[in-house]
Amino acid sequence: MQDFAFAFLNLEIVREAWPILWSGFLYTVALSLMTVPLGLLGGVALALLATSGPRAVRLAAAGWTDLFRAIPPLVLLVFLYAGLPFAGFDISAWGAVAIGFFLNTGAYYGEVLRAGIESVPRGQMEAARSTGLSRGQALAHVVLPQAVRNVLPDLISNTLEVVKLTSIASVVALPELLFQARQAQSVTYNATPIVAAAVAYFLLLWPLVRLVSRLENKAMAGR
Amino acid sequence: MPTTPPPIIDARGLWKRFGKLAVLKGVDLSVAERELVFIIGPSGSGKSTLLRCLNRLEEPDDGSVQVDGIELLSPKTDINAARRRIGMVFQSFNLYPHMTARQNVMLALRKVLGKGKAEAGEIAARALDRVGLGDRMEHYPAQLSGGQQQRVAIARAIALEPRVMLFDEPTSALDPELVGGVLNVMRELRQDGMTMVVVSHEMAFARAAADRVVFMADGEKLEEGPPAQIFGAPRHERTRAFIRQIDRH
Numbered sequence: 001m002q003d004f005a006f007a008f009l010n011l012e013i014v015r016e017a018w019p020i021l022w023s024g025f026l027y028t029v030a031l032s033l034m035t036v037p038l039g040l041l042g043g044v045a046l047a048l049l050a051t052s053g054p055r056a057v058r059l060a061a062a063g064w065t066d067l068f069r070a071i072p073p074l075v076l077l078v079f080l081y082a083g084l085p086f087a088g089f090d091i092s093a094w095g096a097v098a099i100g101f102f103l104n105t106g107a108y109y110g111e112v113l114r115a116g117i118e119s120v121p122r123g124q125m126e127a128a129r130s131t132g133l134s135r136g137q138a139l140a141h142v143v144l145p146q147a148v149r150n151v152l153p154d155l156i157s158n159t160l161e162v163v164k165l166t167s168i169a170s171v172v173a174l175p176e177l178l179f180q181a182r183q184a185q186s187v188t189y190n191a192t193p194i195v196a197a198a199v200a201y202f203l204l205l206w207p208l209v210r211l212v213s214r215l216e217n218k219a220m221a222g223r
Numbered sequence: 224m225p226t227t228p229p230p231i232i233d234a235r236g237l238w239k240r241f242g243k244l245a246v247l248k249g250v251d252l253s254v255a256e257r258e259l260v261f262i263i264g265p266s267g268s269g270k271s272t273l274l275r276c277l278n279r280l281e282e283p284d285d286g287s288v289q290v291d292g293i294e295l296l297s298p299k300t301d302i303n304a305a306r307r308r309i310g311m312v313f314q315s316f317n318l319y320p321h322m323t324a325r326q327n328v329m330l331a332l333r334k335v336l337g338k339g340k341a342e343a344g345e346i347a348a349r350a351l352d353r354v355g356l357g358d359r360m361e362h363y364p365a366q367l368s369g370g371q372q373q374r375v376a377i378a379r380a381i382a383l384e385p386r387v388m389l390f391d392e393p394t395s396a397l398d399p400e401l402v403g404g405v406l407n408v409m410r411e412l413r414q415d416g417m418t419m420v421v422v423s424h425e426m427a428f429a430r431a432a433a434d435r436v437v438f439m440a441d442g443e444k445l446e447e448g449p450p451a452q453i454f455g456a457p458r459h460e461r462t463r464a465f466i467r468q469i470d471r472h
Contacts, residue, residue: 126280127317127376131331131383132307141330145321 006190013192017184021193024180025200031166031176034094035101036159042106047113047147048139061110068107074168076100081172093172105162112154116147153215160208164201177201229292231256231387231418232277237286239272239442246272247283248442252420254387259419261429261450264439265465270422273439274389277420278309291386307335310380314392316372318364324351324375325360328382336383350382351375354408370401374408381412388412390421426469430454438462 014021049061068076081096091099120143128138148155170179177197184193230253239247246269254260262270275281276288279295279302288295293305318327328347332338338346351360354374364372373393380388390409394402406428413419413432423429429436429450436453438445438461445459457463 121315121317123313123315123317124319127311127313127319127379128330129303130278130280130306130309130311131379132303132335133331134303137334141334142319146319149321 008191008195010190010192013184013188013190014196017181017188017193017196020180020184021177021196021200024175024177024197025204027169027174027176027180028163028166028200028204031097031169031174032163034098035105035166036162038098038102039105039109039162042102043109043111043113044144046106046110047117050110050114051117052135052139065107065110068103069111071104073100073104073165074171076104077168077172093169093174096172097166097169097174101162101165105158105165108158108161109155112151112158113147115154116151117143119150120146153212153219156208156212156215160205160212163205163208228256230254231291232420233287233289234273234277235287237273237276237283237288239269239276239281239283246442247276249286250439250442250444252277252437252444254418254420256418257416258434259413259421259432261433261436262420262422262439263424263426263429263436263453263465263469267441268439269442270439271391274391274420274422277387277389278306278311280311303335307331307383308386310383310385310388312373312376312380312388312390312393314395316364316369316376316396318372318375318379320364323361323363324356324367324378327364327375328379331379331383346382347378350378353381353411354378355404368401369397370404373397373405377405377408377412381417387418387420390419390423392422392424394423394425424469426454426466438465440465 046061046065049057050065051058053061077096077100080091080100081093084091124142124146125138128142129135133141166176167178169176170182173179175183177200181193181197185191232252232254234250234252237247237250237252238245250269250273252260252273262273264270272281276283277290277295279288283296286296290305291308293308294300295302295305318324319330322330325344325347328350329340329343332343332346333340348357348360351357354377356371356374356378359367359371359375364375367375393409394405397405402425406425409419409421409428410432421429421433433450435447436450437447438453438457438459440461446453446457446462453462454466457466
């Protein structure tokens with residue numbers, strides 16, 4: 001029991017590794033603040049193309065979405081960072097993460113938002129257009145707000161996954177939380193930093209998890 | 224010789240096909256200013272499609288539509304500008320559920336007419352007052368009855384001061400006791416001189432208020448005339464059969 005506490009719950013080690021863990025935590029927050037908006041941007045674009053473009057564009061958007069949902073994000077990231085230089089494209093770690101998440105996360109957000117847009121009755125667009133709103137205005141003020149509201153729990157769930165997924169940035173040597181925890185682990189010969197990283201993820205994401213539960217319960221009650 | 228003023232709505236030779244099915248087969252419709260025209264006919268006769276061609280929510284395959292002198296089907300026409308002059312009310316209201324009654328009315332005032340927030344709010348308040356909902360402005364659609372929702376939808380359309388109003392079965396989705404309030408608002412609009420084209424099964428209203436009744440079947444206009452003639456002495460056998468059936472209800 002004492003061995004367990006020494007290896008996994010060692011406060012002395014936490015104290016020692018704190019600066020490096022904290023900097024990793026800040027990196028993870030920064031990565032999330034970059035990847036979530038990028039993914040949402042890609043998702044909105046894909047959802048709009050998939051629902052209101054001409055037929056060829058809709059099919060292309062669907063194919064694109066399928067492709068990047070099927071490619072593992074880790075493989076995509078490694079390819080961007082370590083593969084593309086062979087073709088003469090040198091991409092920084094941040095750049096690779098930005099592009100990789102834009103492609104991968106955008107595809108997931110796109111699917112969620114597409115379902116949201118399709119859940120809004122066609123009469124909403126027609127009513128808005130009948131008052132002289134352009135297609136873009138009708139989307140922005142009438143359709144998208146309802147679409148987002150209808151799929152809000154799914155959007156937040158997806159956001160949770162994105163934040164967790166930022167840990168793969170450790171493979172391109174971005175010193176985010178997991179990367180720093182492993183550094184601390186190898187320096188201290190102790191697993192406590194990994195446990196600390198898990199706790200940090202939990203503290204960061206638990207409020208969102210609660211929020212999703214509440215929204216889902218509310219949606220069930222509203223039925 | 225007295226000259227008749229040009230019609231405010233002039234649709235000619237409208238064709239519309241959905242796949243192989245021809246829903247409109249060369250229909251003409253012209254409406255004079257301040258006229259109330261009722262379009263009746265069995266379901267599937269193309270009357271709603273005809274109405275929806277008049278603000279290009281439906282794109283006709285052939286024909287021409289002129290409203291207030293604007294050629295709606297011309298590629299040079301700014302359809303969004305044209306639609307400001309053509310109000311439309313739908314069977315299922317289509318209010319924006321995430322906005323209050325007042326916000327529903329304000330949206331196009333702000334985004335299409337470019338009014339400021341305060342001015343749009345005042346215009347919206349006046350429009351809602353006009354349909355008898357001055358005390359429901361801050362309610363969301365879900366907090367209103369069907370009849371009240373439809374009156375908000377009418378306010379949303381008239382706030383833009385359209386030249387014509389199109390009504391697509393405005394009372395069909397309402398409980399019987401709520402129909403009267405909507406018809407009253409339509410009657411008042413009529414008294415104020417609004418040009419109106421109404422697709423509806425409210426025959427009593429048509430008899431009392433319409434200047435002209437158009438009977439459609441199978442994508443064609445079979446006959447038209449004053450309500451007394453269409454309801455009292457229909458010429459066409461299909462019209463007779465339709466009116467007999469409606470009167471039985």
